[in-house]
Amino acid sequence: MTTIRGARERARTEVTAAIKDEARRQLAAEGAAKLSLRAVARELGMVSSALYRYFPSRDDLLTALIVDAYNAVGSAAEQALAAADSTDSTGPAGPAGPVDRWAAICTAVRAWALAHPHEYALIYGSPVPGYTAPQLTVEPASRVGLALISVATDAHRAGGLALPPLSPELRPEAERLAAQFAPGLPPEVMAALVAAWAQLFGLISFEVFGQFNNLVEARDELFAQSTRRLAHEVGLLTTSGAAR
Numbered sequence: 001m002t003t004i005r006g007a008r009e010r011a012r013t014e015v016t017a018a019i020k021d022e023a024r025r026q027l028a029a030e031g032a033a034k035l036s037l038r039a040v041a042r043e044l045g046m047v048s049s050a051l052y053r054y055f056p057s058r059d060d061l062l063t064a065l066i067v068d069a070y071n072a073v074g075s076a077a078e079q080a081l082a083a084a085d086s087t088d089s090t091g092p093a094g095p096a097g098p099v100d101r102w103a104a105i106c107t108a109v110r111a112w113a114l115a116h117p118h119e120y121a122l123i124y125g126s127p128v129p130g131y132t133a134p135q136l137t138v139e140p141a142s143r144v145g146l147a148l149i150s151v152a153t154d155a156h157r158a159g160g161l162a163l164p165p166l167s168p169e170l171r172p173e174a175e176r177l178a179a180q181f182a183p184g185l186p187p188e189v190m191a192a193l194v195a196a197w198a199q200l201f202g203l204i205s206f207e208v209f210g211q212f213n214n215l216v217e218a219r220d221e222l223f224a225q226s227t228r229r230l231a232h233e234v235g236l237l238t239t240s241g242a243a244r
Contacts, residue, residue: 016054018044020068023061028118032128035062059131062122066133067140069119073112074143080108081147098155098236099228105147106200106227113204120208124201145197149182152189155236162235164192189235196230203227 022040037058041051055061084096084104096104113120122128123141155161166174166188174187182190203226206212207219216222 012054019051019054019061020065023065024119027065027122032062032122032131037061062128062131063134063137065119066123066137069116069123070137070140070143072116072119073109073123074140074147076108076112077105077144077147080104081151097238098151098158098160099231099238101151101154102148102231102234102236103224103227105144105151106230107223109144109200110204110207110223113208117208120204124205125209145193146181148197149185149193152193152234152236153182153185156185156189160237161186161189162237163188164233164235166191192234196234199230200227 019040022043023035025043026035026039035058037051037055038048040061041048044051055064081101081104084101113124152161163186170191171187174191177194178185178187178190203223207223212219
């Protein structure tokens with residue numbers, strides 16, 4: 001029985017992967033709004049009723065694709081941070097400074113977006129009409145933001161963080177966000193992090209969706225300068241005086 005169960009699980013995994021792959025091809029060709037379970041089933045040579053055993057509705061399939069995309073870009077960010085922590089700009093000489101750690105995350109997110117523009121559009125583009133993302137998408141969607149927060153938190157502990165300005169009107173909101181996502185992080189930094197996070201994806205979206213076409217040629221250089229400026233606006237210093 002164990003052998004049969006294992007074979008069934010492998011078969012289900014393979015079919016699920018095939019369904020997602022075909023759905024991603026449809027995203028690239030038609031966009032998320034036109035994603036159709038019947039069309040996916042037809043391309044795979046399945047009857048619709050069989051596909052419904054894997055994804056009961058279009059929204060279930062969309063959710064699976066969204067979770068996969070958030071996890072993929074989140075993994076890219078986390079792996080870049082881990083790599084930055086094992087090297088610095090001159091070679092294997094220890095962890096990078098806060099700004100370099102920040103830049104590593106941003107660069108990895110951009111690289112993933114440029115390599116997967118249709119999946120990026122699914123999670124950071126226009127909302128899909130009639131679709132409401134369920135709660136289970138929240139944790140995967142948080143991974144990039146939490147990676148950036150971890151850089152600021154580590155810098156704060158190590159003395160590599162300066163406090164940005166914060167208006168009195170925004171302070172209650174910043175205190176709430178800090179308590180929710182980064183206890184111990186100054187609210188000044190939390191407010192700046194939210195703004196920097198939005199600006200990071202604004203930069204990436206302009207590039208992915210073509211707003212820089214016929215306008216900006218030195219995109220690598222613009223992105224590098226802009227993301228390091230964002231790091232300084234968050235309060236990150238180039239180096240910190242203490243080990244993390």
